[in-house]
Structures are given as C-alpha cells and as structure tokens.
Amino acid sequence: MAKGQVTDILEERKEFIQCKSNAGGLGLKCEKDSVAGSVSQRACVYCGARVVLNPITDAYHIVHGPIGCASYTWDIRGSLTSGPEVYRNSFSTDLREQDVIFGGEKKLAGAIGEIAERYSPKVIFVYSTCIVGVIGDDVEAVCKEAERKYGMRVIPVKSSGFAGNKSMGYKAACRALLNLMETNSTTWPRQSEKLTGVNFLGDFNLAGEIWIISNYLKRIGIDIVAKITGDSRCEEIMKAPEASLNIVQCAGSMTYLAKEMEDIYKIPYIKVSFFGIEDTRLSLMNIAHATGNKDAVEKAKELVFVEELKVKAKLEHYRKRLEGKRAAIYVGGGFKAISLIKQFAELGMTTVMVGTQTGRPEEYEVIRGMAVDGTVILDDSNPAELEKFIREKGADILVGGVKERPLAYKLGIAFCDHNHERKHPLCGFEGALNFAKEVDLTINSPVWKLRRHHL
Amino acid sequence: MLDYTPKEYIQRSALTINPAKTCQPVGAMYAALGIHKCLPHSHGSQGCCAYHRKFLTRNFRDPVMASTSSFTEGAAVFGGGSNLKTAIKNVFSIYNPDIIAIHTTCLSETIGDDIPTYIMSSQIPEGKLVIHANTPSYQGSHVTGFSNMVRSMVKYLSVNSKTPNGKVNVIPGFVNPGDMREIKRLMKAMGAAFTMFPDTSNVLDAPMTGKFDMYPKGGTKVQDIIDAGNSLATLALGSFASSDGAFELDKKCKVPARVLKTPIGINATDEFLMAVSKLTGMAVPEDLEEERGQLVDIMVDCHYHYHGKKVAIFGDPDLCIALTDFAISLGMTPKYVLTGTPGESFENEIRDMFNAAGIDGKVKALGDLFTLHQWMKEEPVDLLMGGTHGKYIARAEDVPFVRIGFPILDRSVHSYLPIVGYKGAMRIIEMMSNALLDRQDRDAADEDLELIM
Incomplete structure (x- = not known):
C-alpha cells in the first residue's frame, strides 16, 4: 500500500485509498460512515430505499416528511415502464412546522386515505424520512390501521436518512419487498409446487435494460416470475416466492433480499452481470446451468454465439478508435465496477482509477486482483480526490453518476453516465455495443480539441 | 402519464401530489455558492447534501461543492455538535475555503442543535469565517432558504463602520447566474457603484478551462458583503427571496431598503433602472x-x-x-x-x-x-x-x-x-x-x- 504517495488527502481518508502494487498489503478500508466535513458523493438510507422500490410501476409511493425528500426523487430514476405510470408521480405529506410539533401521524393517515379512497390501489409504500424517526411517528401503526380500514397493502419503509448510508436503505427496501411477498403467504405453494421460472433481482429497467435481458431469457426458454424491481407490478412481486431460482444483478442492493429469500422460501440464487460481452455470456450460461434444463443450456449456447457474432465486428470498429485510452471509474457498487473494468479491457482500454460509494471488502479484493499495477482504488471518494487521481493517472474518460459528470467536463475529459441518467441500454450484447458507442462518442468528440487557455 | 388526474377539483388536506417547490436547504446552498471561496455546509444526514448537490448540478450542469456533517444515529440522539466541530476542522484543513456557510436541515432543527454555540467552540483558523442560517425544511420552501442565507450573510458579516462607500447594494434574488451577470451589466451601464450579493455568476456558469476549481473565480467577496453595511441603499429584487436580507441591513446597519419586483419584463425593468437612477442621481444612459x-x-x-x-x-x-x-x-x-x-x-x-x-x-x-x-x-x-x-x-x-x-x-x-x-x-x-x-x-x-x- 503506497501510503506515502498520497498527498493532499485528509488523514482520516488515507486508509480508504490504495495504489495497487505487487507488494500486496492490507485490505482497503470500506463500509464505514463518511468522515464529517467531507464533500462525499454518498447519499442516505432513504435514497437507497427509494431507488430500489421506486421502479414498482403500479405502487403509490408516499414520502412521509418535509417536501425535499419527495421532490428530489420525483421521477429521477430513469426506470421505464411498459404499463402503469403511477410511480412517476410524487406523493408526499409535505410536513409543516405544526406537524413537526404535534406529530405527523394524522397527516399521514389522511394522505393514505386520500389515495385509498380515490384510486383504490393494491399497494402503498410509506417512506420514513429523517424527521419521522425523530418526532416519533408510529408509521407502522398508521400503516397497519390503514390496511385494516381500506383492505389494501400499506407497507412502511424504514428509511430515516441518518440511520446509515445508502446500503442500509437497500436493506430497508428489501425488507419492504419481503413484506410485500408475505401478502399471499398463506397461499404460496410449498417447494414441491415451485414454478420453473426465475426472479430477476437488481435490474431497474434503466433505458429499458430489463426488456433486453427478459428477451434473452425467453429465447432460452426461461420465464421470469418477478422482475425486482424494474418495470414490475405489485402482483408479480407477491408471486416471487413461487420461483425456483433468483438471479441477482445489482448485488449491492439485492444480495440481502436473495439471502433472505433463500432462507425463507428456499430459493437458491446466483449472481449475474449483464454488463459487457464476457459477463453477459457467463451469466446466461450460468443461469441456464442453474435451472438444470439441458435444453436451456443448448439454447443459451446458440444465443450467445449468434448475438456475439452480431456485435463483435461492430465492436472491433470502436476498439480501433479507443485502443490505449485510459478509464477512471467511480460508481455506486463494486460489482458494476468489476464489470466495467472488464468492458474497458474488451475495448482495449486500461482502467487507471476505480472507486465505489458502497463497495464491499470482497469486491475490492476482486478489483485488486484484476487491476493493473499502479491503479488507484478508492472507497467513498470526494471531488478533490477524484480530480487528483484523474489528473495524475491521465484518464481520458470518467464513468460515474450525476455529480461526477460536470467534474469530468471541467477537467476536460470525456464522461459516460452509468447510473440513472444513462440514455441507452448498456446491458447485454447490444448494450455492450451501445457502451462502446457512447464511450467513443464522448472520447472522440471534437469538443476536447477546443479546450485551450488562450486564443 | 397524468391521465388519472380528474377534472373535478378535489379538496385535499393531507396529500401533496407533484410539488411545485422543494426544501429550504437547497436554496441556502445556492445562495452560499454566491460568496467567493465559500464552501456551503449541510448540517444533517449526508443524503441531504447529496440531493442538493445533484439537484443544483442537474439545473446548472456545473460542479456543485458542499460538505456535510454526515449525521448518524448517534448524532440524531446526542446532537450534531461533535459532527459539526469535526466537520469545520476537516473542511478548513483539506478544502481550505475562506468561509464556511452552514445551513441546517429538518433533522438538525428538530433535535434542536444550537449552531452558534457549536461554531463558538470550534477551531476556526485565523482569518477564516463561519456563518450559519437556520433552514428548517418544514417551513417555507427553497426560496425561504435562499432568503434566510442572504439574511445570515448580513447578520454575520455586514458592518456599518461609518465610512459611507456611496454604493448601492443589490440582492438579485433566486435567479440564474446569467441573470446575475445581466443585473451587473445593467448596474455598470447605469454607471452605479454597487455590491451585488450573492453572485453565482462565474461559479455556476464558469468557463471550461481544463482545470477543476473547487472555488471558481466568481462570488461576492466577503469584504464586499462586510462593506455592504456602508452602502447608501439596498435594492431587494423579489420580495420573497431578497427582502429579508435588505431589511436586516436596514436594521443592523441603517442602510435603507427598497423592495422591487424581480426585473423581468418591461415594467419591472423600468422600475429597477429608475430606482437605481434615483439613488445614484445618474440618468438612464442612451444604450439602455x-x-x-x-x-x-x-x-x-x-x-x-x-x-x-x-x-x-x-x-x-x-x-x-x-x-x-x-x-x-x-x-x-x-x-x-x-x-x-x-x-x-x-x-x-x-x-x-x-x-x-x-x-x-x-x-x-x-x-x-x-x-x-x-x-x-x-x-x-x-x-x-x-x-x-x-x-x-x-x-x-x-x-x-x-x-x-x-x-x-x-x-x-x-x-x-x-x-x-x-x-x-x-x-x-x-x-x-x-x-x-x-x-x-x-x-x-x-x-x-x-x-x-
């Protein structure tokens, strides 16, 4: 660990940053709360819960708190729907001073009532925000009472912001999903009556990605019981316990749910990633094998062969244009970072910096194993650090989310959004091609040539 | 997607659907970015800070810098004092701003954090400043937050040192950096000596130079906000965003305040220029x-x-x-x-x-x-x-x-x-x-x- 090389870095932050070398060394520090006073790129518990549950298209999502938490998350996820659009609206209790003093339970009950009476939805999710945890509203009791009164599911999401970081929010969302699955707990079949289909956990249908993967699975003869949660309906999530296998893409948010479902419903799970050709191929084959269906395995081989062939020649075109370029990665979870390193390698590019907001120790170990010498690896970074390493390592492109985009642009390097604001599906074979196109479009834009200090 | 919106008006008492506002802190953060070399600081959970930065970044398409107290369970129970003190120390040592502008959140307000006391017991390096505004998210809106932060700038900084500077203060309101540039251009064209605060031009519309500046060139200098107490008058553009700051200057430094509409449209622009003309005695120039x-x-x-x-x-x-x-x-x-x-x-x-x-x-x-x-x-x-x-x-x-x-x-x-x-x-x-x-x-x-x- 090349501690000495890191300068201008907050003392408390040094253990969160590593420079890969052959010498090995101690593990990277991660999964810790951010240092007070840092310009962290991280969000909160509520944010984690909201991004996981929001894509459930026919649910009513009520944010219980002052208006901010509702307005910042109003339809920002970029999750597409093939049907209901309720989830794209913002419902909240907009707590005011009086509610904070006298408690917000009455207003919450009123808000649930105003939805229940007009729209009779199947499911309402009620998100707790910071303040609800402090003023002591008994959200669970209000939800329970509403369920009794209106005969529908009203599910509390315990997502007070201060109770941890985004990962805790993922857990809160997973618990709400388990709660939803309990709806038909008296009727769901026992193991012997399982459906043959799988649940797809951790795809949020950004830019329509879940449709690409669903299509692949359909072609190899595998049904999806529940999509969790991209383009999903409440009904299908209630049916999820009947599936025979869980496939988990966004491991950061969904591993907890997969483990719980394994425990409660005896559904085994495998981790998959559909980012990049290599991971897509491996994932499809793994899924086919995991179902134990020989026909599926044969079909998967065929699909992989055909689809790879379709994009390979085109990818070669981009590879020529991108070979030798350097990439910096700063994304939410570790699993995506790993896929991205592979994808850049497929394009002949080198990853010189890789960081995540909420990566786990085992993921950082994998990253260390893959990274070339000299690669900077960092956890829960901030703009000052990102700038420093992007410059030092001479990155040509940064892959990240909303807050990283303008940083990259100000530094005069290319950027690719691999988060909520991706504009094209980046998963599967066609996604790998889209990714190459996007990287090429931004790296080889003529705009970078205009960058100069003086005329 | 809104095809379920019924035509007949429904009385609602508890439910807000599709808000036309957001919360105070983001307005306070925006105002604070209009001080030169200022790092806004969000005293609450780290999610607040992340959301506000994202929201502003999406609107301005520029980097938005702000730090957070990163509240945890402990802070919510025992108060955010130690988080804030640690934050102030860390911010000055690593990010080195001239001034930190703290705003509160619904969480820190509700648990009753006493920010002035925390600031007093913090280590603040020589020549550096820390100011704060109370911005409870359950009152007003983002515009109130902007207004509260502007008023805090005056409260903490402006001084009447009995040395009149002959300037006109302009508080531009919650407008874009492009608007702030235009207001400055109009003031210059009028030949008026002035101080405008806050001023986010060249902060959130800064040119691309290939370099990332934590603190871009723009923003009102702290010295100018201090000196605003010596100005001959304050023009508050927009009563909701700007009048509190102007009235505070009147109260604290005896600088008379005049509240005008945001100069949008012909009448409001006429009124603005006439007000400047009246204060400075300068005629509206031919160009305008x-x-x-x-x-x-x-x-x-x-x-x-x-x-x-x-x-x-x-x-x-x-x-x-x-x-x-x-x-x-x-x-x-x-x-x-x-x-x-x-x-x-x-x-x-x-x-x-x-x-x-x-x-x-x-x-x-x-x-x-x-x-x-x-x-x-x-x-x-x-x-x-x-x-x-x-x-x-x-x-x-x-x-x-x-x-x-x-x-x-x-x-x-x-x-x-x-x-x-x-x-x-x-x-x-x-x-x-x-x-x-x-x-x-x-x-x-x-x-x-x-x-x-």
Whole structure:
C-alpha cells in the first residue's frame, strides 16, 4: 500500500485509498460512515430505499416528511415502464412546522386515505424520512390501521436518512419487498409446487435494460416470475416466492433480499452481470446451468454465439478508435465496477482509477486482483480526490453518476453516465455495443480539441 | 402519464401530489455558492447534501461543492455538535475555503442543535469565517432558504463602520447566474457603484478551462458583503427571496431598503433602472434607452402572436409575480398562477393584478402541480410556463410549454442567458412566441401552413 504517495488527502481518508502494487498489503478500508466535513458523493438510507422500490410501476409511493425528500426523487430514476405510470408521480405529506410539533401521524393517515379512497390501489409504500424517526411517528401503526380500514397493502419503509448510508436503505427496501411477498403467504405453494421460472433481482429497467435481458431469457426458454424491481407490478412481486431460482444483478442492493429469500422460501440464487460481452455470456450460461434444463443450456449456447457474432465486428470498429485510452471509474457498487473494468479491457482500454460509494471488502479484493499495477482504488471518494487521481493517472474518460459528470467536463475529459441518467441500454450484447458507442462518442468528440487557455 | 388526474377539483388536506417547490436547504446552498471561496455546509444526514448537490448540478450542469456533517444515529440522539466541530476542522484543513456557510436541515432543527454555540467552540483558523442560517425544511420552501442565507450573510458579516462607500447594494434574488451577470451589466451601464450579493455568476456558469476549481473565480467577496453595511441603499429584487436580507441591513446597519419586483419584463425593468437612477442621481444612459426601444419594437412587431392568449404560470413566487405582470403588459391573460411556496402576500399581489387588468384568474400559494393540472383540465390554456416538471402536464394536455424558472433539468443553456432586463424580456418573448407559432405550424392543415407569420 503506497501510503506515502498520497498527498493532499485528509488523514482520516488515507486508509480508504490504495495504489495497487505487487507488494500486496492490507485490505482497503470500506463500509464505514463518511468522515464529517467531507464533500462525499454518498447519499442516505432513504435514497437507497427509494431507488430500489421506486421502479414498482403500479405502487403509490408516499414520502412521509418535509417536501425535499419527495421532490428530489420525483421521477429521477430513469426506470421505464411498459404499463402503469403511477410511480412517476410524487406523493408526499409535505410536513409543516405544526406537524413537526404535534406529530405527523394524522397527516399521514389522511394522505393514505386520500389515495385509498380515490384510486383504490393494491399497494402503498410509506417512506420514513429523517424527521419521522425523530418526532416519533408510529408509521407502522398508521400503516397497519390503514390496511385494516381500506383492505389494501400499506407497507412502511424504514428509511430515516441518518440511520446509515445508502446500503442500509437497500436493506430497508428489501425488507419492504419481503413484506410485500408475505401478502399471499398463506397461499404460496410449498417447494414441491415451485414454478420453473426465475426472479430477476437488481435490474431497474434503466433505458429499458430489463426488456433486453427478459428477451434473452425467453429465447432460452426461461420465464421470469418477478422482475425486482424494474418495470414490475405489485402482483408479480407477491408471486416471487413461487420461483425456483433468483438471479441477482445489482448485488449491492439485492444480495440481502436473495439471502433472505433463500432462507425463507428456499430459493437458491446466483449472481449475474449483464454488463459487457464476457459477463453477459457467463451469466446466461450460468443461469441456464442453474435451472438444470439441458435444453436451456443448448439454447443459451446458440444465443450467445449468434448475438456475439452480431456485435463483435461492430465492436472491433470502436476498439480501433479507443485502443490505449485510459478509464477512471467511480460508481455506486463494486460489482458494476468489476464489470466495467472488464468492458474497458474488451475495448482495449486500461482502467487507471476505480472507486465505489458502497463497495464491499470482497469486491475490492476482486478489483485488486484484476487491476493493473499502479491503479488507484478508492472507497467513498470526494471531488478533490477524484480530480487528483484523474489528473495524475491521465484518464481520458470518467464513468460515474450525476455529480461526477460536470467534474469530468471541467477537467476536460470525456464522461459516460452509468447510473440513472444513462440514455441507452448498456446491458447485454447490444448494450455492450451501445457502451462502446457512447464511450467513443464522448472520447472522440471534437469538443476536447477546443479546450485551450488562450486564443 | 397524468391521465388519472380528474377534472373535478378535489379538496385535499393531507396529500401533496407533484410539488411545485422543494426544501429550504437547497436554496441556502445556492445562495452560499454566491460568496467567493465559500464552501456551503449541510448540517444533517449526508443524503441531504447529496440531493442538493445533484439537484443544483442537474439545473446548472456545473460542479456543485458542499460538505456535510454526515449525521448518524448517534448524532440524531446526542446532537450534531461533535459532527459539526469535526466537520469545520476537516473542511478548513483539506478544502481550505475562506468561509464556511452552514445551513441546517429538518433533522438538525428538530433535535434542536444550537449552531452558534457549536461554531463558538470550534477551531476556526485565523482569518477564516463561519456563518450559519437556520433552514428548517418544514417551513417555507427553497426560496425561504435562499432568503434566510442572504439574511445570515448580513447578520454575520455586514458592518456599518461609518465610512459611507456611496454604493448601492443589490440582492438579485433566486435567479440564474446569467441573470446575475445581466443585473451587473445593467448596474455598470447605469454607471452605479454597487455590491451585488450573492453572485453565482462565474461559479455556476464558469468557463471550461481544463482545470477543476473547487472555488471558481466568481462570488461576492466577503469584504464586499462586510462593506455592504456602508452602502447608501439596498435594492431587494423579489420580495420573497431578497427582502429579508435588505431589511436586516436596514436594521443592523441603517442602510435603507427598497423592495422591487424581480426585473423581468418591461415594467419591472423600468422600475429597477429608475430606482437605481434615483439613488445614484445618474440618468438612464442612451444604450439602455436603446435596448428598451428595441424591446418595445419587438413587442409591436409580434404582439399579435400572443395577444389574448391564456397562459398558466407556475414556479417561484418572485418569478411568478414578475412574469404575471409582464404577461398582462403583453396583452395575455394569466389564467392560472401557482407557487409551491407558502405566502398570503403572493396571492394578494397576483389578485390585485388580476383585478386591475379585469382578469378572471386563479392563484394559489402552497399549491402543487396536481392542482394546476386540474385547473387546466377545467378550462384549458394556450400556453404553460414554468420549470421542467411542467412537461408532464404539457404533454397530457397537449399545451405548448416554455421552460422558465427553477429547476430546468431537461434543457441546457438557460442558466447562461438572462430573463431579466430588456434583453431578458426579448428572450422571453422569443420563447413564448416561438412556442405558440411552432404549435400553430404543427397543427396547421397543409393548405393553412403559412410561410410568413
């Protein structure tokens, strides 16, 4: 660990940053709360819960708190729907001073009532925000009472912001999903009556990605019981316990749910990633094998062969244009970072910096194993650090989310959004091609040539 | 996507659907970014800070820097004092701003954190400053947060040192950096010595240099905010965002305050320039007279594009007030005017304008876009004006839509180009006119399509 090389870095932050070398060394520090006073790129518990549950298209999502938490998350996820659009609206209790003093339970009950009476939805999710945890509203009791009164599911999401970081929010969302699955707990079949289909956990249908993967699975003869949660309906999530296998893409948010479902419903799970050709191929084959269906395995081989062939020649075109370029990665979870390193390698590019907001120790170990010498690896970074390493390592492109985009642009390097604001599906074979196109479009834009200090 | 919005008006007492506002802290953060070398600090959970930075970044398409106290369970139970003290120490040692502007959140307000006491017991390096504003998210809106932070700048910094500087203070209100640039240009053109604060130009519309500056060149210098206590008067542009700061200057430093509309449209710009002229004794220069003449010329040239058209306006109160006035001066009928920010004075001011112009319109403060949409279903309008979130309604009702105000998340360049002043008025006319004419072209039968309009 090349501690000495890191300068201008907050003392408390040094253990969160590593420079890969052959010498090995101690593990990277991660999964810790951010240092007070840092310009962290991280969000909160509520944010984690909201991004996981929001894509459930026919649910009513009520944010219980002052208006901010509702307005910042109003339809920002970029999750597409093939049907209901309720989830794209913002419902909240907009707590005011009086509610904070006298408690917000009455207003919450009123808000649930105003939805229940007009729209009779199947499911309402009620998100707790910071303040609800402090003023002591008994959200669970209000939800329970509403369920009794209106005969529908009203599910509390315990997502007070201060109770941890985004990962805790993922857990809160997973618990709400388990709660939803309990709806038909008296009727769901026992193991012997399982459906043959799988649940797809951790795809949020950004830019329509879940449709690409669903299509692949359909072609190899595998049904999806529940999509969790991209383009999903409440009904299908209630049916999820009947599936025979869980496939988990966004491991950061969904591993907890997969483990719980394994425990409660005896559904085994495998981790998959559909980012990049290599991971897509491996994932499809793994899924086919995991179902134990020989026909599926044969079909998967065929699909992989055909689809790879379709994009390979085109990818070669981009590879020529991108070979030798350097990439910096700063994304939410570790699993995506790993896929991205592979994808850049497929394009002949080198990853010189890789960081995540909420990566786990085992993921950082994998990253260390893959990274070339000299690669900077960092956890829960901030703009000052990102700038420093992007410059030092001479990155040509940064892959990240909303807050990283303008940083990259100000530094005069290319950027690719691999988060909520991706504009094209980046998963599967066609996604790998889209990714190459996007990287090429931004790296080889003529705009970078205009960058100069003086005329 | 809003096809479930019923036409008949539903009385709601508890539920907000599709808000037309957001919370105080983001406004405070925006105001603080208008101080040179200032790092805004969010005293609450780290999610707040992340959301505000994202929100501003999406609107301005520029990096937004701010730090957070990163509250945990412990802080929520035992108070955020130690988090804040650690944060202040860390921020100065690593990010090295000249000044930290702390704003609170609903969480730190509710647990009763006493920020001034925490600041007093913090280690603040020689020559550095820490200020704070209370910005509880459950009061007012983001505009209130902006206003509160501006008032705090005065409270903490401005001093009347009995050395009159002959300057006019201008508080520009919650407007884009492009507008702030334009206000400065107008002040310069008037030959007035002035201090404008806050000033986010060259912070959130900074040029691309290939270098990332944590603190870009822009922002009002702390020294100038201190010296604002010696100015001859303060012009507060927009009563909701700017008057509290101006009144505070009056109270603390005896600098008289005058509250004006945000200078959007011809009347409000006239009033602004006349006020500057009166304070400084300088006549309005030929250049600006010329601009005004051009604006009137444009208004004559294309008055038939928009005259008599019904328009729905939503957004921040200061914008809505000025825009309603402008729309009336163009012969349009502002049928619905709605803001998410609470305030009886808003409804009264708009109602007075309705009455004076004989308009049968609806106005609402503390409203949401669901209400606006219902109104538009009851009786349609020809044009919708407001921030990006109006696009859902525009699409559902198939109404032309002009993006104006905050936030605009789906278009760019708006933060660079002004809507204030005569130039800004020309731009608004261009946007409205084009939206209406594009619609006419789109809907025209082949035989009705006209070349000259």
